[in-house]
Every structure is written in C-alpha cells, then in structure tokens.
Amino acid sequence: MKKNTLSIRLLRKNLCLLLTLCFVQLQFGQVVLENEVHITDFGLHFNGSKVANTSSDNGSTTTYDYVFGRNISAHGDCIKTYGDYVFMTWYRGGKTDRHVMLTRYNTVTGTMATIEFPHTHTGFQNKWWLGESHNTIAVGVSPLDGTIHLLYDMHAYSATRPSDGSLANDYFRYSYSIANTATLPDVDFTLDKFVQNGSGGYKHLKLTGNENQNEFDGLTYPSFFLNDAGELLMNMREGGHTNGKYKFTTYNASTSTWSNFTDFNALNASSQPGINYNWGLYGSLKYVNGKMRVGFQRRSANSNDKYQLQNGVYYAYSDDQTGASNWKNHQGQSFSLPLYDADFIEVIEPGDYVQTTQTDQVYIVQGFDWTVTDNGDVHIISRVRDLEFNVTKNLHTYKPAGATDFITSENFSGADAIYTAGDDVFIISLSNGRVKVEKTEGGTNNFTTVYQATTGKTFDHGRVHVNNGKLYYYLMENASGSAQPLYLQIIDLDIVQEPFRVSLTSPFDGETYDIGETIQISADAIDENGSISKVDFLVNGTLFGEDTTEPYTLDWTPTTESAYDIQAVAYSASNETVNSAEITVNIQVFDPNDLTGDIYRIKNFVTGKYLHSVGADVVEADDGTNVAPGDKEWEFVLAGAYYNIESKRSDRGILRSAGNPANDIINTGFAAPREDSDKQFTVVYNSTDGTYQFETRNGSNYIYHNANGIIEHVGNTDDRSKWIVESTTLSTPEVEADVFSAKIFPNPAEDAFTIQLNSVNKANVIIYNMLGKIVYQDTMDSDKINIENNGQFKSGLYLIKVVDDNQRVFHTKLMIR
CATH class of the missing domain: 2.60.40.1930 (Macroglobulin (MG2) domain)
Structure with missing residues (x-):
C-alpha cells in the first residue's frame, strides 16, 4: 500500500512536470522561427581597431580599421519586404573588395538573386582604408511601379567635404531601377535593370526631379517608408548634431520623379524670436498606423546646461498622407512646418528623473525609440544616466489609445529599439548572440519573453524589419575577419488575424475635403469561413447606406462643414457582424482665399517673374528654382484676420510693407505669425483668371511688379498686381475626389x-x-x-x-x- 501510494505521488509529480513543460512550450511556441536563410559568407565587417580619422593604412589586407563603429553590413535601413520578396543590401568583404551588393530572396521558392554594383565602400572621407559605419545602403521599393531605390549614407559630405574635393561629384549617392524590376524573374534580376549615369556608372548625384543640387549637400541617415496610398517616401537629416533638420520627399511613380523636399524643422532656429539656441535631432520620421509621425531627442547648442548631449522626448504626427501639412503635437494642437520650437511637441524630459543639476552631468544618448500600434497606442522608450550620482534609468513612456496623457514607468529593463505588429509592442534583440523577442499589449508596460533561441548560430548584430506579423531579422554571424557570414531569419510573431474582418480602404483618417465634393467610401470585407452578405457604412453612427456586392463602396457628398466619423460594418451570411476601426474626415467650406497648409512659388501674371528673397530685399527672378534653400518659396500663415507671407529661406521671415522707404517690400527676420499691421495682408482671389492679389492691411496697396523690375506695394490694381501661386508639394492636403x-x-x-x-x-x-x-x-x-x-x-x-x-x-x- 505504501509502495502504491509512493508510485501514485511520483506519477502525479511527473504528470505535473510534463504539463508544466507543455505549458511553457505552448507559451514560447506561439512565436516560431520559420526559416533561416544563408545570404553570403562575405559580408563586409570592420574587424580592426578604432583609430583617428587621420590614420594611414595599417598595411594589412585582412584587418580593417575604422573611425566610428564596426558594423557596415546588416546595418542601417538595409532590409525591406515587397510581395513575396525580401530585399537586402550589403557590402562584400573583405577589406580590398567592398563592392555594393543587393540580394533579393523569394520567400515562396526559396531562391535568391544578387546584383553586384561596380562601386564600392569608399571609407571615411574617401580614405578607403578607414571603415565608415555611417555609409550604409538604404533600400526602398515602390509598389506603384515596382522600382527599387538605393541611397547611400554619405554622413553629411558635400562638394567641399572632404576638403580636398575628392568627392565633389560623389557626395550624394543614389541608384534606382527601371519600372517593375522588383518582381522580375531571378534570371532577369540583373545590373542592367538599374539606370546608368552620364559616365556609365550607377551612382547619381541627386534624386530624379527638379530639386536644386544644393539640397543634396550635407545629408545623412537615409530611410525609406510607404504611406497607406502606396507612395514611397524618403527622409534624411541635413546639418549637424546641434543644428540639424529632417527633410522628406515623395516619389511620384507616374513621372518617376521625386518631389521637392519638405522640411520638418529648420536649421538656425535661434534666428527666430524666443528661441535662444540652435538644435539638432536624433530619432526617426516614419509612417506608422495610418499617419506620418516623428519622434526624437533634441541636441541643443546650449553648452552650459546639465545635458551633456541630448535632452527631452519629442513626438508629433500629421493627418496628411503626404506629411506636408496638418501636423499636431500629442495633445492635438496644430503647428505649421517647418517647426522652430521643439518645446511645442515635447512629451517628457528624462533629465527630470535623475537628481543632478550640474553642467554636463545628464547623459542621454542610447536606448531611444518609439512606435504606434494599430490600435493607436503610442510607446516611447528612453534612457538617462546621472553621471554625478552614477545612476541609470530606463523609461517607458506610453499613451494608451483614447488617453489624454502619457504614462512614464521606471519599471522597465530597457531596450535599444521597439517595434509593433497588430496591437502589440515588441522588443526584438540579441541575447547571448541569439534572437530574443519580448512582447506587451499596446497601451501597457507588461513585457514578457515570448521567444528565446537557445541553440543554433550566434550573431554579432542585425537589423529588424517587421511586416504583416512577421519578423525579418537580417543578421551577421559571430565570426572573424573583414568578411563574415550574413543570414536572414524569418520569425512568425503569432499575430492572429480574425477570419471575419472588415477595414475601411477609403477615405483615409484625418483627410480634408471641401463641401460638395463626392467622396468614395469603400471597405474590404472577408469571412474566411463563409461569405459576406453586405457592408453597412455609418456616418456619425447613423446608417448612410449599404452595398451587397464587392467591391463594397458608396459615394458620399457632404453638404455641411464638420468633422465626420466613418465606420464600416460587415454582415456574414448568418447575419453576424464585425466593425471596422472608426476614422474621422474633415469637411470644410472651400475658401479660395485660404492658401494656408502649403508652400508656394509666386509668379507674376504679366511678367512671369518669381518673387525671390535676397537678404532683406524681394526681387524678381526668371524662374522658380531656388538659389539658396527656400529663397523662392513662400508660405501663407494666418495671423488674426489676415495673413503673413513668410519666406522659407531659413535666415529670413515674413514680408513687411514699409512706409519708409516708401512702397518698399522688405523681407524681415520675424517668424509668423505676427499681427503688426505692416506685416499683414489680405489674400484676394480672382475667379475670372485664377490669380491672386495681396493687399496690404495698412494702406490698401497691392504687391506689384513694376515695369522697371522692382517689387513694391502700390495702389495700382491692374494685371501687374496679380500673381499665380504654384504649389511646391507633390500633392495638397485636400483630396481630388474624381x-x-x-x-x-x-x-x-x-x-x-x-x-x-x-x-x-x-x-x-x-x-x-x-x-x-x-x-x-x-x-x-x-x-x-x-x-x-x-x-x-x-x-x-x-x-x-x-x-x-x-x-x-x-x-x-x-x-x-
């Protein structure tokens, strides 16, 4: 009896252990490694020593010294997915090779096609023997025309940097393919599908389009991303660490050209009233959950505060698909681009979470990133070190969807980056050289490990790309030499998609239309276990109409100015329902006199000459191409009941109709908005010819182009007082409905x-x-x-x-x- 009892206890104990192991396997088994793909054995790596940037070649053909960091392959914006393909850029090692490579992996067939380019990694300031980790290769694919785009991070080089002029014709590097290259069969995925430059190479000194060459000076940190319309956008930083700006551009697939740059913020911000110091930014501008967004930490030129380098956490978003307008801080307060005062979008100050007040004793550099879930939860991580008291704090700042304020938790172990898929937030990293995945539900701070590889290869570093619920981890193996193996791991993040679902496909959240425009409301609806009987469309919670056949769409012509909430409800054959996420569309009264929300070139109706800002003077110009950045671009900013006309040149401001000298138009250094009467104008739209007149507030004069070429404000109202405004952006925030x-x-x-x-x-x-x-x-x-x-x-x-x-x-x- 005693023996039987012991046996039963042992059986129960073993059964409990077995169930426990099964439970652990279940929890960790939901996130699964699907595939590990060997890309190459020859990824370039800097395996030597960190040396001074004036160092000579070490004489070795295998040991590659470097200036900043060791990593160059599987580094930067080097991996993207499109359709069944994964695109990865890399440099081929070792030290004496360094060729640019592009590999395309087919996830269905398991085959790879690789293109070798003739150009190479040229090292720090064209010293090939000094590895430069900034010189990564960003890759983007346009789904609208199947073109592939490569941008090389040249770390703010220009025609005079390096000073010997050796890169005067090579300081900006851009490569691009012909249409539909992205999906060609492997045998046709070859170098000849990329467009050559005038000398037979594949590096171009500027993007396609009409942007001035000087706009490509001093750029670094390229990244590509897509908006919901499938448009490819690219962002870079211009300037330096304490005086830098983000600028972005949109690719037009129908013309194969890029738009002129839109500046998110401005260089030389201290030239604006109330801003004492220039500042740069470290973070990212990207498109997440239906909106273009930005998150960064500021590096101020103030060298006397407690911050050694960065400070703050800053975040904003745009309700415009193009990002050209409709920017708001996290409280929903609007601002115009470029942003001068970063404090307007500040979320928290990590420096407030440590004790020191001494100069340069707060160190904020690493551990910063941000993301937004499909549900709209905003998550930001940061790290702050108190050098005086030797304290480090990792902060997780998050704002659940629908909440008013952010929550900041110090109960966070820290990370270098965070990612989102569905409604969850992930920390994806290497632990002991192997992939580790932690997850929390959006709007919470409950990170738990859901995947940890314990066997297999170990890796030195990698680059994460998450798409459609899968993790694509581009990795360099722990090895030796200046040529090391590269791998791709594809991991299913266990993002469960409901079999019965519906989503709105048009219009987009936050878009603005005019009264009387016809707007198409459409939705995708799927029932994998049955069929869809109909889709109802709700406007402000009331049934607007239904469609019983695919594609599910209705035309809507609103007649009242308002913000409208739109939602789709799908019905299954058994009359079950599922709702889409709700979006908001703004309907406004069309006002042709309102030119806000865009940047324009202003051309005279009679002479065809453009307004040109030259110092404090406004002069005529034969064309609308900038000489200095922004000097022929103008923005209309509402100031009370009137408008300021502001130059987009960074060192100038709004126009003034001077009384002394009489009739002079002066380009001041004041930033908009200002309500001084001599700096305000009434915009007058002429419907007969589509022109505009700009009437001064203080004298009923008009900006006028005299026959002698001088730009003045006078009382004449003939055609020389009429101007044509030309938008500089690829598209306006309003939507063409037809x-x-x-x-x-x-x-x-x-x-x-x-x-x-x-x-x-x-x-x-x-x-x-x-x-x-x-x-x-x-x-x-x-x-x-x-x-x-x-x-x-x-x-x-x-x-x-x-x-x-x-x-x-x-x-x-x-x-x-």
Whole structure:
C-alpha cells in the first residue's frame, strides 16, 4: 500500500512536470522561427581597431580599421519586404573588395538573386582604408511601379567635404531601377535593370526631379517608408548634431520623379524670436498606423546646461498622407512646418528623473525609440544616466489609445529599439548572440519573453524589419575577419488575424475635403469561413447606406462643414457582424482665399517673374528654382484676420510693407505669425483668371511688379498686381475626389476576376506579364468587365493598365493563384 501510494505521488509529480513543460512550450511556441536563410559568407565587417580619422593604412589586407563603429553590413535601413520578396543590401568583404551588393530572396521558392554594383565602400572621407559605419545602403521599393531605390549614407559630405574635393561629384549617392524590376524573374534580376549615369556608372548625384543640387549637400541617415496610398517616401537629416533638420520627399511613380523636399524643422532656429539656441535631432520620421509621425531627442547648442548631449522626448504626427501639412503635437494642437520650437511637441524630459543639476552631468544618448500600434497606442522608450550620482534609468513612456496623457514607468529593463505588429509592442534583440523577442499589449508596460533561441548560430548584430506579423531579422554571424557570414531569419510573431474582418480602404483618417465634393467610401470585407452578405457604412453612427456586392463602396457628398466619423460594418451570411476601426474626415467650406497648409512659388501674371528673397530685399527672378534653400518659396500663415507671407529661406521671415522707404517690400527676420499691421495682408482671389492679389492691411496697396523690375506695394490694381501661386508639394492636403481609378477583385484571383471603373464607363484594358508581354487586351463599354481565366493567365503576378477616353492612366497589379 505504501509502495502504491509512493508510485501514485511520483506519477502525479511527473504528470505535473510534463504539463508544466507543455505549458511553457505552448507559451514560447506561439512565436516560431520559420526559416533561416544563408545570404553570403562575405559580408563586409570592420574587424580592426578604432583609430583617428587621420590614420594611414595599417598595411594589412585582412584587418580593417575604422573611425566610428564596426558594423557596415546588416546595418542601417538595409532590409525591406515587397510581395513575396525580401530585399537586402550589403557590402562584400573583405577589406580590398567592398563592392555594393543587393540580394533579393523569394520567400515562396526559396531562391535568391544578387546584383553586384561596380562601386564600392569608399571609407571615411574617401580614405578607403578607414571603415565608415555611417555609409550604409538604404533600400526602398515602390509598389506603384515596382522600382527599387538605393541611397547611400554619405554622413553629411558635400562638394567641399572632404576638403580636398575628392568627392565633389560623389557626395550624394543614389541608384534606382527601371519600372517593375522588383518582381522580375531571378534570371532577369540583373545590373542592367538599374539606370546608368552620364559616365556609365550607377551612382547619381541627386534624386530624379527638379530639386536644386544644393539640397543634396550635407545629408545623412537615409530611410525609406510607404504611406497607406502606396507612395514611397524618403527622409534624411541635413546639418549637424546641434543644428540639424529632417527633410522628406515623395516619389511620384507616374513621372518617376521625386518631389521637392519638405522640411520638418529648420536649421538656425535661434534666428527666430524666443528661441535662444540652435538644435539638432536624433530619432526617426516614419509612417506608422495610418499617419506620418516623428519622434526624437533634441541636441541643443546650449553648452552650459546639465545635458551633456541630448535632452527631452519629442513626438508629433500629421493627418496628411503626404506629411506636408496638418501636423499636431500629442495633445492635438496644430503647428505649421517647418517647426522652430521643439518645446511645442515635447512629451517628457528624462533629465527630470535623475537628481543632478550640474553642467554636463545628464547623459542621454542610447536606448531611444518609439512606435504606434494599430490600435493607436503610442510607446516611447528612453534612457538617462546621472553621471554625478552614477545612476541609470530606463523609461517607458506610453499613451494608451483614447488617453489624454502619457504614462512614464521606471519599471522597465530597457531596450535599444521597439517595434509593433497588430496591437502589440515588441522588443526584438540579441541575447547571448541569439534572437530574443519580448512582447506587451499596446497601451501597457507588461513585457514578457515570448521567444528565446537557445541553440543554433550566434550573431554579432542585425537589423529588424517587421511586416504583416512577421519578423525579418537580417543578421551577421559571430565570426572573424573583414568578411563574415550574413543570414536572414524569418520569425512568425503569432499575430492572429480574425477570419471575419472588415477595414475601411477609403477615405483615409484625418483627410480634408471641401463641401460638395463626392467622396468614395469603400471597405474590404472577408469571412474566411463563409461569405459576406453586405457592408453597412455609418456616418456619425447613423446608417448612410449599404452595398451587397464587392467591391463594397458608396459615394458620399457632404453638404455641411464638420468633422465626420466613418465606420464600416460587415454582415456574414448568418447575419453576424464585425466593425471596422472608426476614422474621422474633415469637411470644410472651400475658401479660395485660404492658401494656408502649403508652400508656394509666386509668379507674376504679366511678367512671369518669381518673387525671390535676397537678404532683406524681394526681387524678381526668371524662374522658380531656388538659389539658396527656400529663397523662392513662400508660405501663407494666418495671423488674426489676415495673413503673413513668410519666406522659407531659413535666415529670413515674413514680408513687411514699409512706409519708409516708401512702397518698399522688405523681407524681415520675424517668424509668423505676427499681427503688426505692416506685416499683414489680405489674400484676394480672382475667379475670372485664377490669380491672386495681396493687399496690404495698412494702406490698401497691392504687391506689384513694376515695369522697371522692382517689387513694391502700390495702389495700382491692374494685371501687374496679380500673381499665380504654384504649389511646391507633390500633392495638397485636400483630396481630388474624381481621380480616375479602378477596382480589381478578387485579388489574388484564380478562375476569374472583375475590373470595375470609378466615375467613367469606357476604357481600354491591357494586361502584361512580368516580362512585358501583352497577354490580354480589350475595350470596356461599361463600368465593369468580368474576365475569365480559361488558361490564359498562369500563376504569377501581372500588370494591369487601364486608359480612359481622356487618356488618364491607372496602373495596378493582379496576382493569379
């Protein structure tokens, strides 16, 4: 009996242990390593010593000394996903090789295609023997035309930096492909798909487009990202550590050109009233959860405060897809670009969490990052060191969706970066050389380990990319030499997508339309276990209408100025429902006199000459191309019941209609807004010819282009007082409601698919395979056509071109299973 009792106890104990092990495996097994891919054995690495930037070559062909850091491959903005592909940039080692490489990995077939470029890593200030870890290769892919874009971080070089002029024609490096290169078959994924420069190489000294060459001086930290419209954007920092600015640009797939840069903040901020010091920024500008956002720490030129380097946590977002306007701080308060006063968007001051008040004793450099979940939870991490009292604190500052204020917790172990997928926040890092993943629900501070590799290779460093619930970790193995192995690990983060779901696809959250415009409200609805019977569309919680067939869409023409909440509700065949996230659209009265929210070139109606800021003078110019950054660009800023006209040149401000000298137009150093009567103007729109006049507040004069070429303010109202305003941005924050487009559904398709036109009833349809061969062509005589496969479309990706009678062109892609 005693023996039997002991056996039962042992059985229970072993059973409990077994259940415990199963439970642990369940918790950790939800996040799964799907694949580990060997990219190369020859990733360039700086395996030597950190040396002075004046050092000569060490004489070794295998030991690579460096100036800043050791890492150059699997470093920077070097990995992106597009469709079934993963794109990775790297330099090929060892020290005497250094060639630029681009690898594309196919996640479906498991095959790789790699392009070798003829140019190489050129080292610190063109001293090839000194490794320069800033010189990473950013990669971006435009889903709208399938082009690949590479940007090299040249660490703020210019025609005169290095001072010997050796990079005078090589200080900005940009490479780009022809259309549809991203999805070509492996055998066609070759160097000749990239566009050559005038000398036969593949490095271009500027982006495609009309931007001035001087806008490409002194740039560093390139990064590419996409907005919800599929537009490719690029951000870089201009200037130095205590006087820097973020600037970004948008790629126009229809013209294969980049827009002029939009400045998020300005250089020489101390030239503005009330700002005592210039400042730079360390952080990131990116597109997350439906909005362009920025998060950074400031590095001030003030050398007498307690901060040795950075201070603060700053965050803002834009309700404009392009990021050109509608910027707000975390409290929803609006501001115009460029931002001069960082304090307007400050969230917290990490320096307040330590004791010291002594000069240069607060050290804030590492451990900063931020992200936003799909639910709208904002998360920011930072680290602060008190050098006087030898105390380090890791801070997790977060704002749950719907909350008014941020919460800052010191109960946080710290991290170098955070990421989001779905409604969760992740810390993804290397622990003892192996991948570790921690997770907390958005809006909380409950990080727990959900994945930890304990066997396999160990890695030195890597770069994380998260997309569609999967982690793509681009890693360099722990090895030796100046050529070391690179790997890609693909890890499923266990982001569960509901089988019955609906999401709004149009309009976008925060967009602004005019009264009387027709807006298309559309949604994607899926029931993987059944079918969709209908989709209801709610406006301000009230049923606006329903659609019972795919694509689920209705036209809406609001007639009242207001902010409207829009939501979609999908019904299954069994009458179950699921709701989309709610978005807000702003409807305004169209006011042609309101030119706020954009930056313009101003051209005279008669002479065609442009307003040009030259010091305090405003003179005529033959064209609208800047000579100095922003000197032919102007912004209208509301100041009371009038407008200031502000030069976008960083050292100038708003216009003044002077009384002495009489009739003079002076470009002051004052920043907008100001309500001095001599600095305010009334904007007058002339509907007959689409021109504008700018009337002074204090004298009823108009900005006028005299026959002698002088720009003055006088009482004449003839055509020389009329001006044409030309937007400098790629698109305005308002949305053109009648853009020609089409819907393709289902997509992916198998046996058949439908093309439905928007706003037209006739068009030509051409479908190409990825080799550019036409496989289908027809004319649509109605707004919808159903195309049967019948064996004419093999499995793969196809390009669809739709051209209407007005020769407007719509491009899209179709996947055939």
